Amino acid sequence: MTASDLLGLALRALRGHRLRSGLSLLGVAIGVAAVIVLTALGEGALRYVTAEFRDIGAEVLIVTPGKTETTGMVPGVGGAPNDLTLGDAEAVLRRVPGVERVAPIVMGTETVAAGERRRQVAIVGSTHEFFALRGLELSRGELLPPGDMRRGAAVAVLGSTAARELFPGRDPVGRIVRVAGLRARVIGVLAPRGTHMGLDLNEVAVVPVATAMRLFNRRSLFRLMVQMRSYQQLDAGKRAVIALLAERHGEEDVTVLTQDAIIASLSSIVRVLTLALAAIAAVSLAVAGTGIMNVMLVSVAERTPEVGLLRALGVRRRQVLAVFLAEAALLSTTGGLAGLLLGWLGTRLLVALYPALPAAPPLWAVAASLLLASGVGLLFGLLPARRAARRDPVEALAPRA
């Protein structure tokens, strides 16, 4: 008996019960498709997150006040850290070797008004360097002026949406906006830009950092972004920044993050979520397996006389086992392939509906779900097949009452 003989017999047996076979096949297909679509979703989220943070630039250090490693708390909450000041920013720029540029950042939300129009926008306090560091471009006007970061001029650069909403149909450059109690002149408008790190850069007003600190009545920076000249200098730069700030503050009280570290930690979170999704989907495969078992049990019961006949013809027990296992395996494997197609279509649909999410099933998930589907067929087909193989030929052949 060859594998193709076995397959031929199995195929005929399954075709004899199209509806029954089709339904249990569908169960497996749905399970496999669920694994594929859900892991594609997870993979899409991973790529999305990675792409978001990739834009920071690989050679950028992000310095935040507070030391997460020792306090285990969110920076700025525990351990009463020293402020991260403009003086710190100046010192880093002057004294850390290999620094290309430094952008101190203060953030908050305020109502911005132009005449009668008002709008809640994110206020970013920074410097001339911020735009180059974040790769922001202007659609009109000019950037915040370069020079002394302690000079808080009353000027603002608006994000594209903020500019359009506050000054519909008019050029905002040269006009006045009120930010809380402050009057500022609009000097530039940013080119449209996507969301980054949870901040919609179209919905911001960028003002000089000293102006923002006055506005929010703060002495401390929200964070400090340090761009090194090259990626190779990143680690040395990180150590130098920590050492310099420890010297200035009298203790090591800042956290320095790199793009790599952020991506790595976010990736691991998303991976765990993806695995959890895949595991949930795999449960549906197990359910599909019980469906196969049910179909095979019915099939074995119906074909009891056939089992008796095969045994009388000199067919071995394990050959009978193989006949029924082949049917179960064929069901689940075909279901798995159908699920692959279904999952592919589902992923395409997902991408069509949410183009921002680059959903694509990872290869391991495709391979694992197919393997699992075949395995499920064999596993759940085993009990019915053994029942068939163990039938006593005399009883199996006997006409049933």
Next chain:
Amino acid sequence: MIRLEGVSRTFEIGGRPLHALVDVTEHIRAGEHVAIMGPSGSGKSTLLNVIGCLDRPSAGRYLLDGREVSALDDEALTLVRRHTIGFVFQSFHLVPRLTAVENVELPMVFAGVERAERRGRAEAALADVGLADRATHRPSQLSGGERQRVALARAMVMAPRVLLADEPTGNLDSVSGAHILDLLDGLHAKGLTLVVVTHDPGVARRADRRLTMVDGRIVRRE
């Protein structure tokens, strides 16, 4: 060919023993045609199952072609059935999904006969029973007599030395039944050992010898 020495077969039914065969001693020579008769429940079918190696005696010895088969395990008995014994049943037992020729091929599929050889042998076996033109029909497209002839071709395709038939004409009209009996006679004439279980005296009359069973014992030999 078939030597039974003090063979008994006891079943447990509802906790009580049922003596289906009681101390049966019988010798059927190679090439003999023997009919087994008797009322329902007399043990005819059990005797046929033991002879066909589908069932094992509870006591006594069974020698098939000089080999003691009553001591063999399931696997070995399976191989004895495959190569030595052919079965024909009252209810044909054809696989409904398979065509006539595929039904005849079935024992060869599991015996590992090459695909190319299989089809030729199956077609020849069908031609032997006069069904060469029905090879691609399914059982549902065949008459009762034709179905039993397919079953006979299937029983003979592995060239067994013993053919066991349990009421082979029980489900057939007299014309189809006579056709089957003629085919069996032809096989017997070529030297096949033939054991037929039947109620029908007309079927039994064709045999060389007739055994009559009552309550698990052979009570008459003619």
